[in-house]
Amino acid sequence: MSDNIPATSTVATAASTAAGAAFALRRDSFGLLVYAGADGVEHTGVVPVRAFPISAPADGVALINAEGHELLWIEQLAALPVELCALINEELANRELIPEIRSVRSVSSFATPSVWRIATDRGETEIVLRSEDDIRRLASPALLIADAHGLHFLIRDRYALDAHSRKLLDRFL
Incomplete structure (x- = not known):
């Protein structure tokens, strides 16, 4: 790290990983991960990346x-110290944006394209579903829906949706 950039107090250290390498992770004064x-060599601007962000979000994270x-390579985030895990999860949350659909309020038509009014974990919105092919089945019971603008929305468990939402969704599956 450069001497002219002061470090912040957010420092997390892991004794070792699955590979056996000791490391430290912290934020610099600009908010970047270091x-x-x-070996003592510092790398600024490190980004955590999940291997399987939807099916196994806590397993397989690369820095x-x-x-x-x-x-x-981190096999499991849960194996890391709490401070380090929190720092990585905070960075992942800032980087990843896949809103999770909580309910389907209404659809404009059961033929595509159709406008869906949905409630997500980030608020209510409308999306345009161009075709049924834009609903991808993931590991059961998860679904990934792509709208006409290329945004992706996740339904983690379609069976956990309310009855009205399931009924509307079943018309497109």
């Missing part, structure tokens, strides 16, 4: 440097 490996090279 990774320091066992990638600014050039796109993997610095560290």
Whole structure:
């Protein structure tokens, strides 16, 4: 790290990972993640990337440097110290945006394209479903819906939706 950039107080250290390498992770004064490996070399602008963000979000996270090279592979986030896990999860939350659909309020038509009024974990919105092919089945019971603008919305468990939402959704599946 450069001497002219002061470090912030957010520092998290892990004794070792599954690979056996000790490392530290912290934020610099600009809010960027700084990774320091066992060799003491620091990498600024590190980004955590999930291997399976929908089906196994807590398993398989890589720390990638600014050039796109993997610095560290983390098998399970839960195996890390709480402070380190919180720091990585905070960065992942800032980076990832897949709103989760909580309910389907209404649809304009049962033929496509149709306008859906939905409630997500980030608020209510409307999406345009161009065709039934824009609803992708993931590992059961999850669905991924792409709207006409290329945004993706997740239904983690379609069976957990309310009866009205399930009825509307079943017309398109």
